[in-house]
Amino acid sequence: VFTAANVAAAPEDPLFGLMKAYREDPSDKKVDLGIGAYRDNNAKPWILPVVKKADDAIHNDPSLNHEYLSIGGLADFTSAAQKLIVGADSPAIREKRICSLQTISGTGAVHLGGLFLSKFHPQKPSIYLSNPTWANHKQIFTNVGLKLADYPYFSPTTKGLDFDGMLQALQAAPTGSVILLHACAHNPTGVDPTQDQWKQIASVMREHNHFPFFDTAYQGFASGDLVRDSWAIRYFVEQGFELCVAQSFAKNFGLYGERTGAFHFVSAPGADASVANANIASQLAILQRSEISNPPAYGARIASKVLNDPALFAQWEEDLRTMSGRIQEMRRGLRERLIAKGTPGNWDHITSQIGMFSFTGLNEKQVMTLRSKWHVYMTKNGRISMAGLNTNNIDYFAEAIDSVVR
Numbered sequence: 001v002f003t004a005a006n007v008a009a010a011p012e013d014p015l016f017g018l019m020k021a022y023r024e025d026p027s028d029k030k031v032d033l034g035i036g037a038y039r040d041n042n043a044k045p046w047i048l049p050v051v052k053k054a055d056d057a058i059h060n061d062p063s064l065n066h067e068y069l070s071i072g073g074l075a076d077f078t079s080a081a082q083k084l085i086v087g088a089d090s091p092a093i094r095e096k097r098i099c100s101l102q103t104i105s106g107t108g109a110v111h112l113g114g115l116f117l118s119k120f121h122p123q124k125p126s127i128y129l130s131n132p133t134w135a136n137h138k139q140i141f142t143n144v145g146l147k148l149a150d151y152p153y154f155s156p157t158t159k160g161l162d163f164d165g166m167l168q169a170l171q172a173a174p175t176g177s178v179i180l181l182h183a184c185a186h187n188p189t190g191v192d193p194t195q196d197q198w199k200q201i202a203s204v205m206r207e208h209n210h211f212p213f214f215d216t217a218y219q220g221f222a223s224g225d226l227v228r229d230s231w232a233i234r235y236f237v238e239q240g241f242e243l244c245v246a247q248s249f250a251k252n253f254g255l256y257g258e259r260t261g262a263f264h265f266v267s268a269p270g271a272d273a274s275v276a277n278a279n280i281a282s283q284l285a286i287l288q289r290s291e292i293s294n295p296p297a298y299g300a301r302i303a304s305k306v307l308n309d310p311a312l313f314a315q316w317e318e319d320l321r322t323m324s325g326r327i328q329e330m331r332r333g334l335r336e337r338l339i340a341k342g343t344p345g346n347w348d349h350i351t352s353q354i355g356m357f358s359f360t361g362l363n364e365k366q367v368m369t370l371r372s373k374w375h376v377y378m379t380k381n382g383r384i385s386m387a388g389l390n391t392n393n394i395d396y397f398a399e400a401i402d403s404v405v406r
C-alpha cells in the first residue's frame with residue numbers, strides 16, 4: 001500500500017540550490033554566474049523592447065479573450081515557429097510533412113518528443129545524450145521510460161569538441177538509435193560542431209539510420225543570426241532525415257516564465273509522407289491532450305505577433321544582436337583580461353565557445369573557493385553563464401579567476 005510517510009525527501013535541484021545560496025549571500029561584491037537567463041549590463045533581467053511593444057498591442061486588442069487555445073496551440077504561432085526553424089522555403093513545409101504543436105516551452109517540447117518516442121518507437125530505444133548535457137534531459141527522458149546512453153562531446157584537454165569520440169560513439173550505437181543533438185550554443189559547454197563537422201555527423205547518422213532529436217533553445221541568441229543558428233537542423237532536413245525538434249522561445253524572446261515553445265516532427269520525404277505526418281500529428285495531439293489539454297496563450301501571442309509582422313521581426317533581430325553582442329563582448333573582455341594578467345593556462349576557449357554558457361575548465365575546488373572567498377557563484381562543473389558578467393564585475397571576476405588558478 002501507498003504510505004505517504006515513506007516518501008523520502010528528493011535531493012535539491014543543484015541549480016536552484018546555487019541560486020538560493022547566492023540570494024542569501026550578503027556581500028555587495030557577489031556575482032551570479034549560475035542561472036541561464038540573460039542579464040543586461042546592470043545584472044538585471046531585460047524585457048526585449050520588441051516584446052514590450054507586442055505586449056502593449058496585445059493588451060489593447062479588444063478581440064482577444066481568455067478562451068482555450070486548441071490542443072495544438074495558436075496556429076499563427078506554430079506555423080511561424082516552424083518557418084523560423086526549418087526555413088520558410090523548406091521542402092518539409094512545401095511537401096506538408098512537418099507538424100508542429102505548441103508546448104510548455106522547450107522543456108515541454110523535449111518531454112512531448114520523449115513521450116512520443118517511448119510510445120511509438122517499436123524498440124523502446126536508448127536515447128543518446130552528449131556527455132555532458134543539460135541536466136534536465138536525463139530526468140525528462142527517464143520519466144517517460146526511455147533508457148539513457150551517452151556519446152563523448154567535450155574534450156577537457158582542448159576545451160573544444162571531442163569530435164572523434166563523438167563520431168566513434170555514433171558509429172558504435174545500435175542501428176536506428178535516437179540521438180539528442182543541441183542545435184546551437186550547447187548547454188553546458190558552449191561548444192558547437194562546425195558546419196563541416198555537422199556534415200560528417202549527418203553522414204554517420206545516415207549510414208546507421210539514427211534518428212536525430214534536435215533541442216534548440218538558443219536560436220538567434222548564439223550568433224545573433226537566426227538562420228546561422230538553425231543551420232544544422234536545416235541541413236539535416238535537406239538531407240532527407242526523419243527527425244524531431246524541441247524549440248524554446250525562453251531565451252531568444254526573454255519569455256522564460258511564459259513557457260513558450262513548440263515541438264516539430266519532420267517525416268522523411270516520400271509519396272506517403274504527408275499522410276504519415278498527419279497520423280503523427282493526430283497521435284501527438286492525443287498525448288498533448290492527456291498531459292496539458294491546451295497550451296498557455298500569453299507568450300505564444302507575443303511571439304506570434306513578432307514573428308508574423310515584418311517590422312517587429314526586424315526589431316527582434318536587432319534585440320537578438322544586442323543580447324548576443326553583449327555576451328560576445330564579455331567573452332572577449334574576459335579572455336583579454338586573463339591574458340593581460342598572465343593567468344596560467346590557455347583561455348582561447350572563452351571566445352571560441354558560443355552562447356550563454358562557457359565551460360571554463362575550472363575544477364570543483366576552484367569553483368568552491370570562488371564561492372567562499374570571492375562570492376562568485378557558478379555550477380560545480382565550472383560552467384559560467386556569460387550573461388552574468390558585465391562591465392561592473394568583469395575586472396573583479398578576472399581577478400578572482402587569476403587568484404584561484406595560481
Ligand code: PLP
Binds near residue numbers: 105250256
Ligand atoms: N534545452 C536546453 C539545452 C536548455 O538549455 C534549455 C534551457 O535552459 C531548455 C531546453 C528549455 O528551457 P525552457 O523549458 O525554459 O524553454
